[in-house]
Amino acid sequence: xxxxxxxEFGLIERFKKSIKTxxxxxxxxxxxxxxxxxxxxxxxxxxxxxxxxxxDFTLKDNPYLVGRKAVAVSISDIASxxxxxxxxxxxxGLPKNTKIGFLDKLFEGMSDICREYKVNIVxxxxxxxxxxxxxxxxxxVVEKKHLTLxxxxxxxxxxxxxxxxxxxxxxxxxxFTPRLKEARNLARGxxxxxxxxxxxxxxxxxxxxxxxxxxxxxxxEDLIPKSKEAVGLNDVLSSGEEFELLFTISRPxxxxxxxxxxYKPIGEIxxxxxxxxxxxxxxREINIRPKGFTHF
Amino acid sequence: xxxxxxxEFGLIERFKKSIKTxxxxxxxxxxxxxxxxxxxxxxxxxxxxxxxxxxDFTLKDNPYLVGRKAVAVSISDIASxxxxxxxxxxxxGLPKNTKIGFLDKLFEGMSDICREYKVNIVxxxxxxxxxxxxxxxxxxVVEKKHLTLxxxxxxxxxxxxxxxxxxxxxxxxxxFTPRLKEARNLARGxxxxxxxxxxxxxxxxxxxxxxxxxxxxxxxEDLIPKSKEAVGLNDVLSSGEEFELLFTISRPxxxxxxxxxxYKPIGEIxxxxxxxxxxxxxxREINIRPKGFTHF
Numbered sequence: 001x002x003x004x005x006x007x008e009f010g011l012i013e014r015f016k017k018s019i020k021t022x023x024x025x026x027x028x029x030x031x032x033x034x035x036x037x038x039x040x041x042x043x044x045x046x047x048x049x050x051x052x053x054x055x056d057f058t059l060k061d062n063p064y065l066v067g068r069k070a071v072a073v074s075i076s077d078i079a080s081x082x083x084x085x086x087x088x089x090x091x092x093g094l095p096k097n098t099k100i101g102f103l104d105k106l107f108e109g110m111s112d113i114c115r116e117y118k119v120n121i122v123x124x125x126x127x128x129x130x131x132x133x134x135x136x137x138x139x140x141v142v143e144k145k146h147l148t149l150x151x152x153x154x155x156x157x158x159x160x161x162x163x164x165x166x167x168x169x170x171x172x173x174x175x176f177t178p179r180l181k182e183a184r185n186l187a188r189g190x191x192x193x194x195x196x197x198x199x200x201x202x203x204x205x206x207x208x209x210x211x212x213x214x215x216x217x218x219x220x221e222d223l224i225p226k227s228k229e230a231v232g233l234n235d236v237l238s239s240g241e242e243f244e245l246l247f248t249i250s251r252p253x254x255x256x257x258x259x260x261x262x263y264k265p266i267g268e269i270x271x272x273x274x275x276x277x278x279x280x281x282x283x284r285e286i287n288i289r290p291k292g293f294t295h296f
Numbered sequence: 297x298x299x300x301x302x303x304e305f306g307l308i309e310r311f312k313k314s315i316k317t318x319x320x321x322x323x324x325x326x327x328x329x330x331x332x333x334x335x336x337x338x339x340x341x342x343x344x345x346x347x348x349x350x351x352d353f354t355l356k357d358n359p360y361l362v363g364r365k366a367v368a369v370s371i372s373d374i375a376s377x378x379x380x381x382x383x384x385x386x387x388x389g390l391p392k393n394t395k396i397g398f399l400d401k402l403f404e405g406m407s408d409i410c411r412e413y414k415v416n417i418v419x420x421x422x423x424x425x426x427x428x429x430x431x432x433x434x435x436x437v438v439e440k441k442h443l444t445l446x447x448x449x450x451x452x453x454x455x456x457x458x459x460x461x462x463x464x465x466x467x468x469x470x471x472f473t474p475r476l477k478e479a480r481n482l483a484r485g486x487x488x489x490x491x492x493x494x495x496x497x498x499x500x501x502x503x504x505x506x507x508x509x510x511x512x513x514x515x516x517e518d519l520i521p522k523s524k525e526a527v528g529l530n531d532v533l534s535s536g537e538e539f540e541l542l543f544t545i546s547r548p549x550x551x552x553x554x555x556x557x558x559y560k561p562i563g564e565i566x567x568x569x570x571x572x573x574x575x576x577x578x579x580r581e582i583n584i585r586p587k588g589f590t591h592f
Contacts, residue, residue: 001395001396001397002392002393002394002395002396003390003392003393003394003395003396003399004392004393005396006396008422011399011422012420012422014400015403015420018403018404018407019407019417020411021416021417021418022414022416024382024416025383025416025418028416028417028418028419029417029418029419029420030419031419033419034383034385034418034419036383036418036435039335046383046385046418046419046433046435047385047419048385048386048387048419048420048421048431048433049387049421050387050388050389050421050422050423050429050431051423052389052423052424052425052429055423055424055425056423086320087321087330087332087342089330089342089343089344089433090344091344091345091346091387091431091433092346093346093348093429094299094591096298096299096300097298097299097300098298098299099297099298099299100297100298100299100301100302101297103299103307104310107311107314108314111314111315115316118318120317120318120320120321120324121315121317121324121325122317122321122324122325122330122332122342123324123325123326123327123329123330123342123343123344124308124311124325124344125344125345125346125431126304126307126308126591127346127347127348127351127352127591128348128351128591129348129351129427129429130426130427131425131426131427133346133348133389133425133429133431135344135346135387135421135429135431135433137342137344137385137387137431137433139332139342139435295390295422295423295424296390296392296422296424
């Protein structure tokens with residue numbers, strides 16, 4: 001059997017089953033970051049993201065933005081757990097005929113975003129390869145009381161997002177701003193029940209929250225902020241690499257958020273029996289089969 | 297200009313120059329692990345290693361051993377800083393037509409060695425690729441007083457190694473035992489001045505210690521333990537992926553080590569003006585130009 005038959009998520013489930021971790025691991029595989037014991041009031045966050053030439057970028061893309069993206073995706077993972085990024089190591093697989101100029105720009109993009117977000121580049125590994133592969137592993141820290149996982153959504157919660165959806169392929173996937181400031185502001189001022197960053201697609205990532213929180217949801221077509229580059233509803237619902245925050249919060253807490261234009265309510269968490277539905281512009285309820293990007 | 301002109305180490309130097317880190321980084325890029333502040337008596341260690349199909353392994357290799365190696369190389373890095381490995385995340389780039397059976401074995405090799413060395417697998421990332429790429433990032437911990445870097449060697453130190461050299465290509469590179477037990481025993485019983493694991497080749501890795509410690513060295517052909525698979529002296533001196541420990545220790549401390557057959561003295565640290573020399577079996581001093589594996 002080939003892995004494409006099992007699919008990306010099937011493969012992850014297959015691996016996860018056999019993994020055992022000790023008591024210092026608060027949350028292992030299956031969230032945006034691993035969560036590890038650190039000290040009395042903080043957890044450590046640990047995440048990795050691999051970018052591959054011709055999958056996540058091409059040689060025609062601006063190498064500065066490719067380098068920036070390689071780091072930004074991990075910052076986005078840390079943000080979605082409400083933490084602050086601190087350190088990263090970078091593994092690079094490179095063809096022998098890679099141009100120095102390309103690499104200089106790639107590295108400038110990496111070091112600029114690290115400076116901007118106060119991330120220390122502390123090491124790396126170089127290897128030969130026939131395509132460019134960039135893997136960034138990042139450490140962060142989060143106050144125990146602020147940690148947000150995918151598993152905390154409760155029926156009655158309001159579902160919010162940052163930004164707009166459907167613009168990824170038009171260039172956003174290379175230029176997005178990791179929502180660190182927003183995540184930290186939310187952590188400080190509100191009690192967030194569940195959070196994820198939209199990397200696979202809005203409905204697919206929401207379905208990760210639903211599955212891990214054992215709840216259902218309804219979202220409203222007319223409430224979802226659409227990027228002006230979006231190509232129809234399907235693009236809005238399933239476009240990957242948007243790197244916006246998707247989170248749920250209780251109704252009393254939500255009241256204080258409605259006036260803030262940075263966060264838009266798009267729906268509501270329901271009991272699990274309800275399923276996952278979209279109310280379209282005509283007021284009709286449609287069952288959602290989550291769609292988005294998968295590698296296999 | 298292409299990167300092969302600059303070479304692997306030239307490339308690393310080029311990148312390192314522009315990196316700035318904050319005061320929480322005890323040692324950034326340029327050692328086996330990054331060393332980060334953790335608590336009053338311990339540092340955190342952070343390292344990453346990328347393995348690429350047809351560079352570090354082939355599809356003809358036993359996938360169980362490939363998975364084992366992917367994790368073992370990082371354990372070896374943690375060991376060479378005298379620390380204990382704790383957590384890892386694994387990024388995998390995979391062709392769509394990868395067989396499930398291959399992956400199952402690969403993963404079994406990874407999880408078995410993690411269990412053996414008490415490493416928690418806490419996350420990962422999957423991506424499509426045209427070759428198999430495995431990047432493991434690992435966290436460890438080391439008592440401040442036991443940390444060993446490449447930079448602490450002093451003239452008069454005796455140079456020791458574990459194991460034997462020249463057997464890598466005959467299969468050792470897939471089956472080696474990370475020298476964690478030995479490193480921890482050394483840390484507890486001795487004051488190690490400098491340590492590295494031999495991944496690039498004996499003379500090349502010793503030259504890393506010499507450069508960072510600003511010292512010279514003499515090694516003796518007849519003292520270097522040779523693997524029975526070694527193909528001549530050149531193989532012994534430059535074979536990569538041996539994953540043995542190479543360390544230096546003061547003469548008074550060394551006396552207590554001579555009786556332990558696990559550690560073999562191979563030479564002596566000299567003042568920098570002496571250079572780096574080999575005394576061959578005929579008693580002749582030969583200048584060494586460090587050779588070993590480089591990717592570009």
